[in-house]
Amino acid sequence: MSAILEVRDLHTQFNTLDGVVRAVDGVSFDVARGETLGIVGESGCGKSVTALSILRLIPPETGRIAQGSIRFEGNELTALSEEAMKSLRGHRISMIFQEPMTSLNPVLTVGTQIAENVVRHMGVPWSAARERAREMLDLVRIADAKRRLDEYPHQLSGGMRQRVMIAMALSCDPQVLIADEPTTALDVTIQAQILDLMIELKEKTGTAIVLITHDLGVVAETTERVVVMYAGRKVEEAPVEALFENPLHPYTRGLMRAIPRLDVEADAAGTRPRLQEIPGLVPILTRPIVGCAFAARCELATDRCRATPPPFVDAGGGHIVACWEVKL
Amino acid sequence: MSAAPNIPVLEVDGLVKHFPILGGLLQRRVGAVRAVDGVSFSIAKSETLGLVGESGCGKSTIGKTVLKLIEPTAGRILLGGEDVTKLKPGAMWPHRQRIQTIFQDPYSSMNPRLPAGTIVGEPLENYGITRGAETDERVARLFERVGLRPDAMRKYAHEFSGGQRQRLGIAKALSVNPDLIVADEPVSALDVSVQAQVLNLLIDLQEEYGLAYLFISHDLAVMRHISHRIAVMYLGRIVELATKRTLFTQPLHPYTEALLSAATAPDPKRRRKRKRIVQGDVPSPAKPPPGCHFHTRCPYAMAECKVTAPPLIEVAPGHHVACLRRPVGGDPGPLSVPG
Ligand SMILES: Nc1ncnc2c1ncn2[C@@H]1O[C@H](COP(=O)(O)OP(=O)(O)OP(=O)(O)O)[C@@H](O)[C@H]1O
Ligand SMILES: Nc1ncnc2c1ncn2[C@@H]1O[C@H](COP(=O)(O)OP(=O)(O)OP(=O)(O)O)[C@@H](O)[C@H]1O
Ligand code: SF4
Numbered sequence: 313m314s315a316i317l318e319v320r321d322l323h324t325q326f327n328t329l330d331g332v333v334r335a336v337d338g339v340s341f342d343v344a345r346g347e348t349l350g351i352v353g354e355s356g357c358g359k360s361v362t363a364l365s366i367l368r369l370i371p372p373e374t375g376r377i378a379q380g381s382i383r384f385e386g387n388e389l390t391a392l393s394e395e396a397m398k399s400l401r402g403h404r405i406s407m408i409f410q411e412p413m414t415s416l417n418p419v420l421t422v423g424t425q426i427a428e429n430v431v432r433h434m435g436v437p438w439s440a441a442r443e444r445a446r447e448m449l450d451l452v453r454i455a456d457a458k459r460r461l462d463e464y465p466h467q468l469s470g471g472m473r474q475r476v477m478i479a480m481a482l483s484c485d486p487q488v489l490i491a492d493e494p495t496t497a498l499d500v501t502i503q504a505q506i507l508d509l510m511i512e513l514k515e516k517t518g519t520a521i522v523l524i525t526h527d528l529g530v531v532a533e534t535t536e537r538v539v540v541m542y543a544g545r546k547v548e549e550a551p552v553e554a555l556f557e558n559p560l561h562p563y564t565r566g567l568m569r570a571i572p573r574l575d576v577e578a579d580a581a582g583t584r585p586r587l588q589e590i591p592g593l594v595p596i597l598t599r600p601i602v603g604c605a606f607a608a609r610c611e612l613a614t615d616r617c618r619a620t621p622p623p624f625v626d627a628g629g630g631h632i633v634a635c636w637e638v639k640l
Numbered sequence: 641m642s643a644a645p646n647i648p649v650l651e652v653d654g655l656v657k658h659f660p661i662l663g664g665l666l667q668r669r670v671g672a673v674r675a676v677d678g679v680s681f682s683i684a685k686s687e688t689l690g691l692v693g694e695s696g697c698g699k700s701t702i703g704k705t706v707l708k709l710i711e712p713t714a715g716r717i718l719l720g721g722e723d724v725t726k727l728k729p730g731a732m733w734p735h736r737q738r739i740q741t742i743f744q745d746p747y748s749s750m751n752p753r754l755p756a757g758t759i760v761g762e763p764l765e766n767y768g769i770t771r772g773a774e775t776d777e778r779v780a781r782l783f784e785r786v787g788l789r790p791d792a793m794r795k796y797a798h799e800f801s802g803g804q805r806q807r808l809g810i811a812k813a814l815s816v817n818p819d820l821i822v823a824d825e826p827v828s829a830l831d832v833s834v835q836a837q838v839l840n841l842l843i844d845l846q847e848e849y850g851l852a853y854l855f856i857s858h859d860l861a862v863m864r865h866i867s868h869r870i871a872v873m874y875l876g877r878i879v880e881l882a883t884k885r886t887l888f889t890q891p892l893h894p895y896t897e898a899l900l901s902a903a904t905a906p907d908p909k910r911r912r913k914r915k916r917i918v919q920g921d922v923p924s925p926a927k928p929p930p931g932c933h934f935h936t937r938c939p940y941a942m943a944e945c946k947v948t949a950p951p952l953i954e955v956a957p958g959h960h961v962a963c964l965r966r967p968v969g970g971d972p973g974p975l976s977v978p979g
């Protein structure tokens with residue numbers, strides 16, 4: 313598998329009144345052509361900032377990529393001009409944001425928005441771009457696509473808006489699609505339709521997908537490989553089956569035990585099994601983290617954990633974990 | 641105050657809530673959102689009734705009507721057997737402490753300028769249950785009970801994490817010894833590890849105090865964890881009501897089946913080619929389809945489904961379903977798609 317996107321030792325920071333927030337603190341991963349990579353972790357662990365860094369959409373007034381490298385098809389994105397970045401975004405790499413209303417223009421019809429993107433990146437005439445827009449709406453199974461082209465975002469339901477976002481993101485055949493919580497705002501039956509659609513389109517077009525979510529059910533059902541983040545760092549990475557079958561990092565194990573499961577029954581007396589909690593709080597990102605970021609909440613933590621960050625160890629089969637106490 | 645043993649803590653009978661849609665220059669009433677359209681259920685002491693359904697199906701509206709934060713258009717609400725539907729705010733006052741609420745986002749309902757201890761003690765003072773130092777003492781014990789340190793009473797809401805704020809909300813709801821707590825998406829905004837803390841706490845408190853919960857969520861796994869019985873809603877109506885076990889092992893309503901099939905499982909081995917049970921979007925509650933509201937998406941719909949609204953009937957003991965193809969004592973097996 314050749315990597316189309318390589319992220320190496322990414323550090324992204326924000327200046328705030330409380331000090332420098334180390335939102336992403338040394339993250340590395342690869343995305344192979346045509347694969348679906350999941351990124352999971354608790355709220356605030358740096359998932360969205362990682363995505364925004366790749367697209368170079370970190371607000372320059374307060375934030376910056378402080379260190380690291382992002383290579384897309386061999387080109388270093390951190391060194392690219394804003395002009396060159398603009399021609400990549402929405403074309404070679406595109407993104408679906410969590411809240412579609414914030415990224416759709418309320419005063420333009422959906423047809424115009426999709427077609428504009430196509431004209432900008434593919435340099436085709438307007439009529440061809442309109443036709444492409446209709447095709448895309450068909451592809452994401454919006455019924456009556458021709459009429460919908462002339463509707464405004466507020467005339468569509470939440471599920472349809474999310475599908476329009478997907479249509480727009482895929483309209484220029486991107487190599488990589490970054491989807492940040494693409495279904496969190498949606499209902500269960502609509503969520504299932506959207507996930508099916510993304511996977512199906514991926515199989516058709518060969519686009520690699522980076523799926524960011526904190527929903528482990530979504531990860532289990534749609535991804536091939538998973539990166540687990542904690543406090544701005546990657547703590548574990550594995551093929552999806554290995555991660556769920558044999559989670560190695562104490563944080564990943566904690567997450568897995570905390571999920572209420574549809575497939576675990578109360579016993580005959582109706583006693584509900586207790587969910588496992590992860591005691592304690594995530595570290596404050598404005599203070600430098602010495603040692604392992606999870607040490608304050610980890611029952612296995614030793615003095616070594618508190619003093620020195622754990623290196624990655626290789627469990628084989630593409631499964632790596634950063635923990636001093638994992639014995640292989 | 642506690643209800644007599646056999647009388648449900650809460651009984652809701654034929655509840656209807658329509659919101660007017662105003663339009664035109666004069667903002668005249670041009671239609672109505674049928675947010676809740678004839679809903680009946682009851683909740684016993686120590687019981688959790690789960691209310692599940694897609695966004696906009698009327699779950700929160702039921703919660704707010706039961707709390708008498710909004711007036712029902714029709715129907716009756718009984719607390720411990722007493723009809724409180726028509727009570728004016730003054731007369732409702734003594735009943736209010738029997739039914740408390742916890743919100744999805746407790747932060748928005750907390751005064752940012754008051755210390756947490758004062759916020760939690762507010763209902764105690766308001767109902768004149770305790771005063772001053774006595775309140776502080778009681779609040780300190782509540783803090784301990786929900787797993788917060790009593791010295792956190794001096795802190796302000798923004799100094800707590802999401803899960804801790806939810807604990808504050810729970811402590812406040814508990815303070816006046818309610819019979820029933822309406823919990824509207826209380827863990828939806830929380831991470832799984834924090835969600836686990838809050839769900840465990842709610843279950844412990846129920847076992848300790850015999851609390852009844854009306855628990856609103858769209859997360860089926862959370863529902864299955866916490867509920868005893870579950871009501872599934874679609875566009876303002878309950879379409880199925882059964883014990884948790886029955887609902888998950890033998891769902892009868894096509895929409896319930898669709899919901900269960902759409903839920904993701906945290907297990908890549910069970911990754912399946914989803915059976916596409918339903919397609920399409922949820923219709924608007926301002927213009928619900930005639931007949932069975934679900935007929936526009938139901939794979940098993942017959943001609944009659946477009947005209948006749950199926951009533952919710954008890955087809956097997958304790959198992960209520962609103963589907964024309966699920967008669968009393970009918971075959972619980974899979975339905976056939978009409979040819
Ligand atoms: N513009 C900003 N200025 C300052 N801090 C920021 C900014 N954007 C993000 N952060 C901080 O960076 C950290 C990582 O945020 P990020 O949005 O990546 O989290 P996330 O993993 O996507 O969480 P969630 O699951 O809640 O979306 C957080 O602590 C956040 O407060
Ligand atoms: N005050 C109001 N005025 C007009 N319409 C309202 C009002 N409150 C709710 N509605 C409408 O009533 C319907 C039911 O809303 P409700 O908030 O009960 O849904 P819900 O099931 O709680 O959804 P969610 O899962 O999104 O919270 C929706 O169509 C909503 O837009
Ligand atoms: S390195 Fe130490 S503190 Fe960190 S997860 Fe492993 S055992 Fe726990």
Ligand code: SF4
Nearest residue numbers: 932935938945963964
């Ligand atoms: S009544 Fe008809 S449309 Fe409604 S759920 Fe039953 S079969 Fe489907």
Ligand SMILES: [Mg+2]
Nearest residue numbers: 359360361492
């Ligand atoms: Mg995010």
Ligand SMILES: [Mg+2]
Nearest residue numbers: 699700701824
């Ligand atoms: Mg609601």
